[in-house]
Amino acid sequence: MSREEKARFEQVVMPYLDDAYGLARWLTGNRTDAEDVVQEACLRALRGIAGFTGTNARAWTLAIVRNAAHDWLRKNRPQAVIQVQDLEAIERMQSGAASDGAASAGPTPEAALIARAEEARLEAAIAGLPVVFRETLTLRDIQGLDYREIASITGVPIGTVMSRLARARGRLIASLGADR
Amino acid sequence: MSDDIPLLNAYIDGELDPAHALEIERRLAADPVLAAERARIEALRGAVARLPRDKASTGLRMRVAALTSAQPVRVGARAGRSLRWGDAWSAKWGAKWGTMAASIAVGLIAGSLGTYVALGPGHEPSVPQLVVASHLRSLMASEPVDVTSSDRHTVKPWFNGKLPQSPRVVDLAGQDFALVGGRIDVIGLAPVPTLVYRRRLHLISLMALPVAQAAAAAAPRRAIDGYNVVEWTDADHAYWAVSDLARPELEEFAAAFRAGEAEP
Numbered sequence: 001m002s003r004e005e006k007a008r009f010e011q012v013v014m015p016y017l018d019d020a021y022g023l024a025r026w027l028t029g030n031r032t033d034a035e036d037v038v039q040e041a042c043l044r045a046l047r048g049i050a051g052f053t054g055t056n057a058r059a060w061t062l063a064i065v066r067n068a069a070h071d072w073l074r075k076n077r078p079q080a081v082i083q084v085q086d087l088e089a090i091e092r093m094q095s096g097a098a099s100d101g102a103a104s105a106g107p108t109p110e111a112a113l114i115a116r117a118e119e120a121r122l123e124a125a126i127a128g129l130p131v132v133f134r135e136t137l138t139l140r141d142i143q144g145l146d147y148r149e150i151a152s153i154t155g156v157p158i159g160t161v162m163s164r165l166a167r168a169r170g171r172l173i174a175s176l177g178a179d180r
Numbered sequence: 181m182s183d184d185i186p187l188l189n190a191y192i193d194g195e196l197d198p199a200h201a202l203e204i205e206r207r208l209a210a211d212p213v214l215a216a217e218r219a220r221i222e223a224l225r226g227a228v229a230r231l232p233r234d235k236a237s238t239g240l241r242m243r244v245a246a247l248t249s250a251q252p253v254r255v256g257a258r259a260g261r262s263l264r265w266g267d268a269w270s271a272k273w274g275a276k277w278g279t280m281a282a283s284i285a286v287g288l289i290a291g292s293l294g295t296y297v298a299l300g301p302g303h304e305p306s307v308p309q310l311v312v313a314s315h316l317r318s319l320m321a322s323e324p325v326d327v328t329s330s331d332r333h334t335v336k337p338w339f340n341g342k343l344p345q346s347p348r349v350v351d352l353a354g355q356d357f358a359l360v361g362g363r364i365d366v367i368g369l370a371p372v373p374t375l376v377y378r379r380r381l382h383l384i385s386l387m388a389l390p391v392a393q394a395a396a397a398a399a400p401r402r403a404i405d406g407y408n409v410v411e412w413t414d415a416d417h418a419y420w421a422v423s424d425l426a427r428p429e430l431e432e433f434a435a436a437f438r439a440g441e442a443e444p
Contacts (some may be wrong), residue, residue, distance in 0.1 A: 006248040022234035108380040111219035
């Protein structure tokens with residue numbers, strides 16, 4: 001590996017290490033595995049640094065972390081991945097119909113109650129989301145990326161980002177309104 | 181209403197074009213149910229945004245930084261993990277380690293990078309460099325030892341079966357050098373036993389190299405990247421002590437270890 005590539009890696013990836021770790025932590029669900037995923041992702045980023053064209057270092061880095069996390073999930077949490085495939089199938093069948101059963105099932109909480117939701121309760125609710133919803137919500141509401149960036153990171157059309165985000169939030173609102 | 185929900189979300193996120201945004205605003209004004217949903221989504225967004233942000237640990241940061249440098253070899257911390265009795269010990273010492281980690285973090289960032297650069301491709305690293313690199317590596321791992329005990333009768337047997345010879349372990353608690361535990365490092369291609377001692381918040385790695393290997397070593401340097409190194413030899417081993425402890429204290433440690441009574 002050339003000196004230039006190493007320097008480029010330090011410029012492109014290192015500034016986003018907190019974001020990388022945050023995404024990996026939300027996807028794997030714990031710190032130790034998140035660190036492993038980030039290390040693996042950084043190895044991949046280092047090997048592929050020549051392929052970075054220089055437009056959006058953060059999105060490029062997070063896409064690699066996301067892919068490494070999905071590989072990790074396939075290997076260590078196959079259950080979660082099956083769930084993803086089911087959801088994708090449901091999504092295709094519904095083809096644009098955005099109603100989400102989960103959102104309308106529980107009692108609908110007041111906005112004020114949501115705003116006061118305890119940290120632990122909110123974290124647990126997010127952790128309980130299916131992976132595709134969780135990653136979309138994490139990228140948007142925790143990391144503040146726009147829909148276009150999220151679409152490129154997760155490899156889906158912007159319309160899918162929009163519907164996943166709506167469902168993720170709908171599920172969270174429902175679960176915060178559910179009985180404690 | 182449900183068809184509007186993704187559009188409403190996109191509107192709240194500022195992702196709608198002006199025509200769609202106006203359309204949603206019109207519906208929000210007309211539909212109190214949709215307006216209530218908007219309030220909920222905004223409340224949720226705010227609550228999620230207030231969650232504490234994740235930060236990469238210093239250890240992770242250092243390990244990633246090490247990717248762009250030559251990597252010193254060490255028997256993996258993971259392999260040793262099952263052998264550790266770390267948990268109970270961690271609970272007891274966790275707070276102290278925290279302080280210690282903080283005290284070494286700054287030195288690490290400056291020191292380890294320097295070492296890795298020094299170890300960069302092109303020239304064979306010398307034994308003193310490998311010794312310091314292993315010490316740094318251990319500071320970056322979640323724990324600096326693979327067997328944790330202040331009892332030499334626990335530490336010494338741990339090496340049995342892992343190495344042909346277990347090292348001499350001396351109890352120096354009386355001289356204010358507490359035994360922390362042991363691990364196995366790889367220097368060159370040879371596994372070597374390493375004992376870890378502590379004075380105040382400073383850790384000392386003491387490696388016992390086979391004499392043959394030590395003979396090939398370059399003359400020891402007194403300090404590498406700010407870490408002090410003291411080396412001495414007995415009949416069987418060349419001992420290398422590495423620490424960020426001040427040099428006189430590290431020499432005091434070396435003298436105490438040499439004079440110390442080995443276990444019966």
